[in-house]
Amino acid sequence: xxxxxxxxxxxxxxxxxxxxNGSFYAMLSLGLAVIFxxxxxxxxxxxxxxxxxAYVAWFSLEKFGLNYWAALILSPLVVGAxxxxxERLFLRHLYKLxxxxxLLLTFGLALIAEGLFRDQFGVSxxxxxxxxxxxxxxxxxxxxxxxYRAWVVVASLSVCLGTWFLIEKTSLGATLRASTENPTLVxxxxxxxxxxxxxxxxxxxxxxxxxxxxxxxxIQITPLMGSNxxxxxxxxxxxxxxxxxxxxxxxxxxxxxxxGLTKVFYPEASSIVVFVVMVIxxxxxxxxxxxxxx
Amino acid sequence: xxxxxxxxxxxxxxxxxxxxxxxLVAAPFLGVYPIFLMNALCFAIFACAFxxxxxxxxxxxxxxxxxxxxxxxxxxxxxxxxxxxxxLGVIAGTLVAAVLGLLVGLVAxxxxxxxFAMVTLAMAQMIYFICLQAPFTGxxxxxxxxxxxxxxxxxxxxxxLVMYFVVLAVFAAVFLSIMRxxxxxxxxxxxxxxxxxxxxxxxxxxxxxxxxxxxxxSTALAGLAGSMKTLVLGFATLSDVHWSxxxxxxxxxxxxxxxxxxxxxxxxxxxVGLQNxxxxxxxxxxxxxxxxxxxxxxxAFRRGIVGELLAWQQRRRTG
Numbered sequence: 001x002x003x004x005x006x007x008x009x010x011x012x013x014x015x016x017x018x019x020x021n022g023s024f025y026a027m028l029s030l031g032l033a034v035i036f037x038x039x040x041x042x043x044x045x046x047x048x049x050x051x052x053x054a055y056v057a058w059f060s061l062e063k064f065g066l067n068y069w070a071a072l073i074l075s076p077l078v079v080g081a082x083x084x085x086x087e088r089l090f091l092r093h094l095y096k097l098x099x100x101x102x103l104l105l106t107f108g109l110a111l112i113a114e115g116l117f118r119d120q121f122g123v124s125x126x127x128x129x130x131x132x133x134x135x136x137x138x139x140x141x142x143x144x145x146x147x148y149r150a151w152v153v154v155a156s157l158s159v160c161l162g163t164w165f166l167i168e169k170t171s172l173g174a175t176l177r178a179s180t181e182n183p184t185l186v187x188x189x190x191x192x193x194x195x196x197x198x199x200x201x202x203x204x205x206x207x208x209x210x211x212x213x214x215x216x217x218x219i220q221i222t223p224l225m226g227s228n229x230x231x232x233x234x235x236x237x238x239x240x241x242x243x244x245x246x247x248x249x250x251x252x253x254x255x256x257x258x259x260g261l262t263k264v265f266y267p268e269a270s271s272i273v274v275f276v277v278m279v280i281x282x283x284x285x286x287x288x289x290x291x292x293x294x
Numbered sequence: 295x296x297x298x299x300x301x302x303x304x305x306x307x308x309x310x311x312x313x314x315x316x317x318l319v320a321a322p323f324l325g326v327y328p329i330f331l332m333n334a335l336c337f338a339i340f341a342c343a344f345x346x347x348x349x350x351x352x353x354x355x356x357x358x359x360x361x362x363x364x365x366x367x368x369x370x371x372x373x374x375x376x377x378x379x380x381x382l383g384v385i386a387g388t389l390v391a392a393v394l395g396l397l398v399g400l401v402a403x404x405x406x407x408x409x410f411a412m413v414t415l416a417m418a419q420m421i422y423f424i425c426l427q428a429p430f431t432g433x434x435x436x437x438x439x440x441x442x443x444x445x446x447x448x449x450x451x452x453x454x455l456v457m458y459f460v461v462l463a464v465f466a467a468v469f470l471s472i473m474r475x476x477x478x479x480x481x482x483x484x485x486x487x488x489x490x491x492x493x494x495x496x497x498x499x500x501x502x503x504x505x506x507x508x509x510x511x512s513t514a515l516a517g518l519a520g521s522m523k524t525l526v527l528g529f530a531t532l533s534d535v536h537w538s539x540x541x542x543x544x545x546x547x548x549x550x551x552x553x554x555x556x557x558x559x560x561x562x563x564x565x566v567g568l569q570n571x572x573x574x575x576x577x578x579x580x581x582x583x584x585x586x587x588x589x590x591x592x593x594a595f596r597r598g599i600v601g602e603l604l605a606w607q608q609r610r611r612t613g
Contacts, residue, residue, distance in 0.1 A: 042408050093593055099408045100354045101592050104548065106543055108588025115581030159529060168371035234418040238409060268427060277399050282413065286404040 012143040013221045018260015019253065020149050020218065023156035026252030027211040028233045029101055029240065030160055031204035033248045034167070037180050038200045041091060041102030047226030053079050053212025055117060058128050060083070068131035068217075075213045076206035083205030087198045097257060110227060117223035125220025152214050162251045163195040167245055176200065184273045235278045241291020251289060304454045314556075317522040319461055328454040332461045334566040339468050341546040341558030343515030346413040348544070349553035350476050351508045352488030357398070357418025358516050358543050363535030364421060365391040365517030370428055370437040370530040371430045380443045380451060382481055386522040391517020392510055394421065399509035403502055406491070415537060420534045436531030451525065461522055473555055475511065484508055530557065545584065552599025560599055 028046060035043045057071035066074065086109065094101050113172035134148040166275050179186045179193050187193045214224075219225060232253075240251030255274050263270040281289060318335075322328045340362055347353045372378040378386065402413045425431045432438065442451035451457045475481050483504050487493045495501050496512035524530045533539065542565060550561025565584070571578045591598070597605060 042412065090593065098595075100411065101596070103354075103356075103408060103411055104544060105589055105592040108585045108592065109543075111538075111541070111585030111588060112582050113585075115578050115583075115585060116579040117582065128355070180392040198566075226535070230417045231415055233431065236418065238412050271423045272420045272424075275416050276415070280414055282401050283405050 022253040022256015031207040035204040045106040048110040048228030049208040051226035053209025078208035079209030080202040087201040095191040129214040206292040241288025247290025303386035338562040340519035347512040358416035360421040360512040361391040362520035364529035366520035368519035387521030392514035395513025427437040435484040437578035552601035554600040
């Protein structure tokens with residue numbers, strides 16, 4: 001069977017790859033949106049945290065024999081702790097300044113992380129094996145579905161929706177949103193806002209690390225994997241607008257799919273299609289698809 | 295700022311500039327490697343162009359390497375394969391950067407602040423991918439073997455000393471024009487936009503047009519820097535359009551002092567010198583050290599070298 005002259009299997013395969021990429025975009029732009037919402041900082045280091053997450057998984061397997069499932073828990077914890085350090089040591093000096101300084105500082109941190117990892121592990125990629133449980137593929141009749149990729153989509157979308165639920169539907173989330181609106185007033189109610197801020201940054205970092213572990217078996221783990229991705233995620237964030245959590249999830253997934261489709265029909269443009277969409281959105285609706293006019 | 299300066303301080307400023315110019319003229323004769331000086335001067339042009347945008351208009355472009363790099367490619371390709379003379383090649387490269395700047399600027403000024411930075415970064419990445427795939431850029435290898443040729447058909451640029459003085463002259467011209475722009479009524483409006491954009495709007499200025507012109511001027515000058523660099527080094531590569539270079543020019547401006555005339559020049563010489571010095575000694579640690587300087591500048595040194603000097607002078611006079 002063929003679609004527009006493309007074999008169905010290849011078509012669906014690319015679409016699935018797009019969906020996998022889209023779930024990474026969704027997870028990372030979600031973290032960026034949450035951090036920006038409360039801290040007012042555009043976290044350029046988000047890509048580096050994602051990269052470190054993948055390396056923690058690889059390293060703990062190589063050195064300590066910790067398997068994938070353990071890494072899926074351990075890595076977000078380690079990177080979350082790193083996030084606490086970053087927020088306490090650096091970011092808290094910047095809250096009263098122009099948000100541009102936050103971008104520049106986290107850019108510097110990303111450079112440091114990249115340089116250190118390049119020095120330790122070189123620029124060539126590391127391989128991480130797909131866990132035994134998820135090896136192989138399932139034949140669905142119309143396509144062969146690699147189990148691991150299906151898992152990535154399911155796991156990341158569950159985490160995204162979980163985060164959305166946590167922020168939009170629980171009392172913790174309500175406090176968090178209130179702190180975004182008016183930190184002074186929330187503090188006056190006896191809530192420790194600086195602690196919330198630290199935990200938010202740590203949570204965003206952990207989310208990036210979780211994405212890193214999920215990505216480890218399907219990509220080459222390199223020190224540069226984060227920066228290359230984060231720039232696309234920035235475009236995703238501009239397209240979606242940072243106002244809405246559900247919005248950033250939907251935008252991420254849609255753009256991943258669109259990228260997959262472009263790979264089928266016009267592969268040369270697949271690396272720039274997200275940026276082209278960004279330009280169009282900026283021309284038509286500058287605040288982003290889900291952004292709110294101020 | 296100039297309005298506050300007393301005439302004697304103004305004169306002292308002129309003397310400083312003359313001393314610096316004399317040093318730059320004498321440098322190649324005192325044994326400083328001319329290629330290094332030319333490279334540093336090209337980056338100084340780049341950083342000054344960037345500072346016009348960040349320091350005087352308050353717009354953080356995180357994609358300026360795209361303009362420097364595409365001009366570098368355009369000049370390299372036109373001079374090598376098109377047989378253009380060096381001066382025409384440089385003019386063409388600058389124009390390419392200006393046109394790209396106009397296109398990117400039209401899109402980017404639709405958002406402000408942090409979004410402006412993200413949009414310019416994303417658009418620059420698009421230009422990077424186009425350069426990676428375009429047939430005339432040589433892909434990963436870059437565009438090699440660009441001849442310097444003869445300027446206006448007479449001056450042999452193959453001679454490093456001749457080339458150096460051409461670069462120095464271009465640098466001086468850029469530096470003076472930026473000073474002129476900033477001190478002009480147009481420059482005053484740019485500063486007003488930097489200080490308080492809504493107020494500039496309410497005073498009746500068409501802020502978007504002012505910003506767009508500043509963006510195009512800045513990208514054209516960044517392109518000029520890239521074109522000159524291609525002539526100097528004889529090649530253009532992907533690292534000229536890479537986002538890390540966009541970050542470096544931010545650092546040069548921040549370290550030297552944004553919103554000051556001399557700051558970006560000092561920043562560019564410091565960073566280029568540091569990279570040259572460290573390159574063979576520490577390997578990947580160069581990136582780490584650059585990152586550490588970045589973090590340090592943002593946390594504790596936001597005024598930069600020149601900004602701190604000016605503040606110190608101010609304190610001494612008042613206190």
